[in-house]
Amino acid sequence: MKKKGIYQFKRSKKESKEYTLSVLTENKAGLLNHITIIFNRRKMNIDSLNVSSTEVKGVSRFTIVVNSSKEKIIKVVNHINKLIDVLAAFLYEEDEIYYQEIALYKLSTKMFLKGDLVEKIIIRKYGAKILKIEEDHIIIQKTGTKVGTQKLYDELEKFGSILEFVRSGRVAVSKSKRKTKNFIKELEKIKSNKLNIK
Amino acid sequence: MKKISGSDAIMQVLVKEGVQTIFGYPGGAIMPIYDALYNYSDKLNHILTRHEQGAIHAAQGYSRVSGKVGVCFATSGPGATNLITGLADAQIDSTPLVCITGQVPSHLLGTDAFQESDIIGISMPVTKWNNQITNADKISEIMSKAFYIAASGRPGPVLIDITKDAQFAKIKFTYKKCEKIRSYHPYPILNKDSIKKASDLINNSKKPLILVGQGVLLSNAEKELIQFSEKSGIPMASTLLGLSAISCIHKNYVGFLGMHGNYGPNIKTNEADLLIAIGMRFDDRVTGDTSKYGINAKIIHIEIDQSEINKIIKVDVAINADAKQALINLLPFINKNEYKNWMSEFKKCDEIEFNKIIKKELNHDGKEIKMTEVIHLISEMTDGKSIIVTDVGQHQMIASRYYKFTKPKSNITSGGLGTMGFALPASLGAKLGQPKREVIAIIGDGGIQMTIQELATISQYNIGVKIILLNNNFLGMVRQWQELFFENRYSFTEMKNPDFQKIAEGYGIKNNKVENKSKLKKSIQKLLDYKNAYLLEVVVEKEENVFPMVTSGDSVSNIRLE
Ligand SMILES: Cc1ncc(C[n+]2csc(CCOP(=O)(O)OP(=O)(O)O)c2C)c(N)n1
Numbered sequence: 001m002k003k004k005g006i007y008q009f010k011r012s013k014k015e016s017k018e019y020t021l022s023v024l025t026e027n028k029a030g031l032l033n034h035i036t037i038i039f040n041r042r043k044m045n046i047d048s049l050n051v052s053s054t055e056v057k058g059v060s061r062f063t064i065v066v067n068s069s070k071e072k073i074i075k076v077v078n079h080i081n082k083l084i085d086v087l088a089a090f091l092y093e094e095d096e097i098y099y100q101e102i103a104l105y106k107l108s109t110k111m112f113l114k115g116d117l118v119e120k121i122i123i124r125k126y127g128a129k130i131l132k133i134e135e136d137h138i139i140i141q142k143t144g145t146k147v148g149t150q151k152l153y154d155e156l157e158k159f160g161s162i163l164e165f166v167r168s169g170r171v172a173v174s175k176s177k178r179k180t181k182n183f184i185k186e187l188e189k190i191k192s193n194k195l196n197i198k
Numbered sequence: 199m200k201k202i203s204g205s206d207a208i209m210q211v212l213v214k215e216g217v218q219t220i221f222g223y224p225g226g227a228i229m230p231i232y233d234a235l236y237n238y239s240d241k242l243n244h245i246l247t248r249h250e251q252g253a254i255h256a257a258q259g260y261s262r263v264s265g266k267v268g269v270c271f272a273t274s275g276p277g278a279t280n281l282i283t284g285l286a287d288a289q290i291d292s293t294p295l296v297c298i299t300g301q302v303p304s305h306l307l308g309t310d311a312f313q314e315s316d317i318i319g320i321s322m323p324v325t326k327w328n329n330q331i332t333n334a335d336k337i338s339e340i341m342s343k344a345f346y347i348a349a350s351g352r353p354g355p356v357l358i359d360i361t362k363d364a365q366f367a368k369i370k371f372t373y374k375k376c377e378k379i380r381s382y383h384p385y386p387i388l389n390k391d392s393i394k395k396a397s398d399l400i401n402n403s404k405k406p407l408i409l410v411g412q413g414v415l416l417s418n419a420e421k422e423l424i425q426f427s428e429k430s431g432i433p434m435a436s437t438l439l440g441l442s443a444i445s446c447i448h449k450n451y452v453g454f455l456g457m458h459g460n461y462g463p464n465i466k467t468n469e470a471d472l473l474i475a476i477g478m479r480f481d482d483r484v485t486g487d488t489s490k491y492g493i494n495a496k497i498i499h500i501e502i503d504q505s506e507i508n509k510i511i512k513v514d515v516a517i518n519a520d521a522k523q524a525l526i527n528l529l530p531f532i533n534k535n536e537y538k539n540w541m542s543e544f545k546k547c548d549e550i551e552f553n554k555i556i557k558k559e560l561n562h563d564g565k566e567i568k569m570t571e572v573i574h575l576i577s578e579m580t581d582g583k584s585i586i587v588t589d590v591g592q593h594q595m596i597a598s599r600y601y602k603f604t605k606p607k608s609n610i611t612s613g614g615l616g617t618m619g620f621a622l623p624a625s626l627g628a629k630l631g632q633p634k635r636e637v638i639a640i641i642g643d644g645g646i647q648m649t650i651q652e653l654a655t656i657s658q659y660n661i662g663v664k665i666i667l668l669n670n671n672f673l674g675m676v677r678q679w680q681e682l683f684f685e686n687r688y689s690f691t692e693m694k695n696p697d698f699q700k701i702a703e704g705y706g707i708k709n710n711k712v713e714n715k716s717k718l719k720k721s722i723q724k725l726l727d728y729k730n731a732y733l734l735e736v737v738v739e740k741e742e743n744v745f746p747m748v749t750s751g752d753s754v755s756n757i758r759l760e
Contacts, residue, residue, distance in 0.1 A: 030318060033319060037323050075505070078507075078509075079505050082503065082504070084326070084381065084382045085327075085381050087381045184380070187380055187381075188380045190383060194385060195385045195520055196385075197523050
């Protein structure tokens with residue numbers, strides 16, 4: 001269990017790579033600001049951000065995707081872990097999580113009706129679905145990775161311009177066996193609130 | 199149960215938390231709190247400073263000498279924003295503070311109401327924690343957390359913003375001190391394995407060096423540090439904020455680290471085969487070029503704040519723990535040892551530094567007084583027993599180099615932020631925190647003018663601080679850099695100063711001015727003998743330089759002696 005422990009880097013890794021941070025926090029106003037300040041100070045861009053409630057009442061989860069060197073991101077994680085209202089921040093590389101993003105594409109109905117868009121491209125090839133059909137526009141929804149939703153975007157663009165496109169922040173769950181509820185119970189048990197000098 | 203107002207509840211919290219002194223400045227949005235304070239004048243001593251920056255620096259000085267949490271009050275808007283410099287200073291120098299700011303009534307939040315500022319947003323990066331109280335029922339919970347968070351673990355400043363309606367509201371109030379927050383783990387569980395690994399490194403090292411930081415003072419580990427150093431025989435050097443943790447006359451003390459530190463400890467950093475850093479954070483003023491720092495050394499880092507470990511310098515063994523706890527656990531594993539040759543190398547360095555620098559500083563034929571002479575005299579005349587509060591600049595470095603501290607918690611200075619204007623208010627706070635000790639403020643002519651209004655506070659409350667103004671009519675430290683690195687282009691560093699004696703006179707503070715070397719000792723004696731506040735202006739050499747010096751960004755090995 002990597003509670004509020006120290007992440008250490010074995011050798012200095014300078015090359016940049018995509019990391020996912022999963023941060024469990026108390027549900028407290030202003031915390032988002034607190035977390036983004038830590039990135040801003042280091043001139044780091046957040047690629048995607050999602051905040052949601054968890055299976056534990058009063059506990060929120062921030063899922064943050066950034067491109068960074070390992071050395072830099074570890075310092076960020078250690079700094080986030082230091083925030084008083086943060087329960088724990090976990091750092092993941094791509095192969096340590098299951099993750100998805102959701103994208104919505106708004107197309108004109110006219111464009112949509114051209115050719116056999118629906119059948120071939122949307123449903124079969126990309127596993128997307130139609131969320132809404134209106135007289136003048138339709139909404140398509142696809143869940144997947146950024147690469148996947150981008151591919152569909154590129155494909156749709158070939159048929160005419162997309163009216164609106166939006167992609168959500170990443171949501172991710174780790175491959176570890178950890179149960180959030182138990183994890184928090186363990187945290188509550190740690191006797192690190194007082195100095196015990198024998 | 200009788201209901202009381204939110205403001206009364208705040209007073210009760212302060213009393214229950216053992217607060218005795220508050221530094222503050224009133225205004226519209228904090229008036230209910232001040233009104234409640236009126237009834238508590240027998241329990242809470244409030245000091246009205248002349249600026250909120252003065253209030254917070256005073257609270258810092260108070261805390262740093264006493265180890266207690268410093269408390270200050272300010273009103274909303276400008277009152278609150280005036281605290282920012284002090285918050286940033288306390289944050290970077292790990293000083294426990296609880297600052298209470300008034301805020302516009304909660305229904306006006308976000309409307310640009312008169313004197314509304316988003317102090318929670320503004321202070322976020324410069325506080326350990328902050329919170330806004332809009333509902334008086336939350337006072338107990340939030341205030342108890344505030345004190346707990348400020349003082350525990352690595353200490354720091356906390357700001358609590360309380361809306362005016364919450365100050366007025368009537369509540370049923372009971373108070374319980376906070377003892378635990380599940381998301382906050384101030385005292386990491388000591389890893390016994392790291393103790394074992396560290397002791398192996400220590401017992402097998404040939405040229406070890408201890409780097410003492412403020413963490414030693416903050417965890418009251420002065421005694422344990424001495425035991426550790428005496429048993430292991432390892433020499434100790436100190437960072438700026440670590441000064442006074444060990445007596446400067448201790449046989450294992452080898453001096454001051456960093457940019458204007460002593461020659462030996464800087465040079466030897468790169469010859470040592472083991473650096474044992476205790477409660478310090480490898481500030482760039484200590485390390486210089488980090489790629490050329492501790493090049494032959496393994497590094498052990500004893501540090502309570504996990505985010506400091508491997509932040510600047512990659513370490514070989516991290517002991518993520520309170521300094522005192524770590525030292526107590528380490529001691530039994532340490533072999534008794536001595537390092538005669540290694541220690542004598544430091545002595546040789548001291549001789550070099552003495553011959554190249556100190557001798558000339560102390561025995562020169564020039565008519566002008568040198569800052570070094572002043573500090574040297576004060577150090578001798580007070581036996582190194584005073585609390586020295588310094589501002590920022592050349593005088594600060596000279597004081598740190600030449601005052602030979604013999605008592606802990608005696609060096610109060612703005613280290614991490616380097617805040618000019620810190621010393622005068624911090625010294626009045628320090629005197630209130632340690633009324634029986636001599637408190638001497640050493641300030642430059644630039645810095646004193648940043649918070650000079652606090653002479654009024656000193657005067658009103660008869661706070662017996664001794665102020666030594668080292669006047670070179672220059673922003674000396676910047677001038678030194680202009681001389682050394684900008685071809686003597688003295689761009690806006692020379693000052694036409696006011697008549698400081700008249701100013702002191704105006705504030706009702708006893709004063710004197712000395713320009714003549716032959717009168718220096720006598721005038722210092724007068725200042726020390728005086729029972730109340732005293733300002734002594736010493737006119738010093740205009741273009742004195744502080745040496746040794748590690749040029750910014752250079753390696754500690756390249757420390758310059760001239
Ligand atoms: C608030 C603030 N502004 C600017 C500086 C930059 N600075 C560092 S030292 C210094 C000169 C200080 O001059 P003085 O107070 O006369 O002391 P001296 O160096 O002459 O001893 C300045 C301007 C600072 N540290 N703090």
